[in-house]
Amino acid sequence: MARSPHVTVRVDLRHIRENVERIALQTRVPIIAVVKADAYGLGADRVVPAIAELVDSFCVFSLSEARVLDLWCLTGRSCLVIGPPTLADPQEYLAAHVRPAVSTAAQARELKEAHPIVCVDTGQQRFACPAAEAASVISEGASDEAFTHATNLAQVRALRQAVGGMVSRMHAAGSSLLGEPEAFLDAVRPGLALYRGAVRVSSSLVEVRKSTGPAGYSGFESDHHGVILAGYSHGLRPGPCLVNGRPARVLEVGMQSAFIQTDAADRAGDEVVLLGDSLTERQVADAWGTTPQEVLVRLTGTGSRQYVE
Numbered sequence: 001m002a003r004s005p006h007v008t009v010r011v012d013l014r015h016i017r018e019n020v021e022r023i024a025l026q027t028r029v030p031i032i033a034v035v036k037a038d039a040y041g042l043g044a045d046r047v048v049p050a051i052a053e054l055v056d057s058f059c060v061f062s063l064s065e066a067r068v069l070d071l072w073c074l075t076g077r078s079c080l081v082i083g084p085p086t087l088a089d090p091q092e093y094l095a096a097h098v099r100p101a102v103s104t105a106a107q108a109r110e111l112k113e114a115h116p117i118v119c120v121d122t123g124q125q126r127f128a129c130p131a132a133e134a135a136s137v138i139s140e141g142a143s144d145e146a147f148t149h150a151t152n153l154a155q156v157r158a159l160r161q162a163v164g165g166m167v168s169r170m171h172a173a174g175s176s177l178l179g180e181p182e183a184f185l186d187a188v189r190p191g192l193a194l195y196r197g198a199v200r201v202s203s204s205l206v207e208v209r210k211s212t213g214p215a216g217y218s219g220f221e222s223d224h225h226g227v228i229l230a231g232y233s234h235g236l237r238p239g240p241c242l243v244n245g246r247p248a249r250v251l252e253v254g255m256q257s258a259f260i261q262t263d264a265a266d267r268a269g270d271e272v273v274l275l276g277d278s279l280t281e282r283q284v285a286d287a288w289g290t291t292p293q294e295v296l297v298r299l300t301g302t303g304s305r306q307y308v309e
């Protein structure tokens with residue numbers, strides 16, 4: 001799909017590098033940078049080279065993502081594929097310098113030559129082996145590394161309990177546990193924390209008017225309102241925005257346009273910021289009733305991208 005000329009997604013690669021440097025200083029363990037889903041919509045082809053020298057390795061969901069990015073050729077860094085293995089041939093993984101995550105003894109046996117990494121279930125109950133089976137999956141695949149998807153310290157402890165001493169590298173923490181030193185183990189696997197604050201999504205008012213009464217489909221009321229050419233199809237929902245730097249509201253969203261709360265001084269052509277500047281992923285996520293990760297992929301999905309090196 002062609003990217004919309006009416007929505008600008010500006011990705012600050014320097015800010016992403018600063019985020020990585022901050023995580024490195026704070027955790028002092030290797031960083032496995034999660035760049036799945038096109039780096040949460042920011043463009044993995046640009047994000048990956050920008051941070052490659054600062055990270056230990058990369059993590060994507062599928063072998064095909066790693067291949068499309070050609071991560072090994074681009075960076076010389078290996079890549080963990082966390083989704084369920086889709087190919088049983090270890091050579092396919094070796095050729096791409098990709099290490100598959102495995103969660104059953106059968107997968108571990110099949111992919112042994114590809115140096116599989118064992119995913120242990122500590123509560124997530126998805127693509128992971130029960131803790132009681134971890135030892136046998138590790139030995140089937142001759143694995144030296146295991147991880148879990150943890151959102152609390154009890155899950156980190158459960159991983160250590162299940163595989164501590166059996167592997168030379170364990171990791172558990174995504175972005176939500178970067179404030180918990182006990183969760184760092186031998187590496188951290190942040191996604192969101194790499195991208196926070198690095199994206200600015202904006203559009204501009206194509207009309208402004210003084211309202212003559214209840215407006216739009218929903219009959220919203222506002223003294224003045226304007227319209228932008230961004231809507232559901234661009235991932236937008238009603239919620240906060242900034243108009244000429246001032247906090248305002250996305251009042252109502254349609255398929256390809258949205259009504260914006262404006263005031264008498266705003267003019268057609270003025271900028272509306274949908275994410276970025278003083279408007280954080282968290283603020284938008286709270287207003288939308290979702291996660292910052294979803295806000296990023298939705299709002300970056302269809303706009304024209306610009307990169308700040």
Ligand SMILES: *Cc1c(COP(=O)(O)O)cnc(C)c1O
Pocket residue numbers: 034036082148149173174175176189190191192193293
């Ligand atoms: C997506 C993912 C992460 C990163 O999650 P964030 O919360 O965005 O940091 C880490 N580990 C696994 C296994 C994941 O699937």
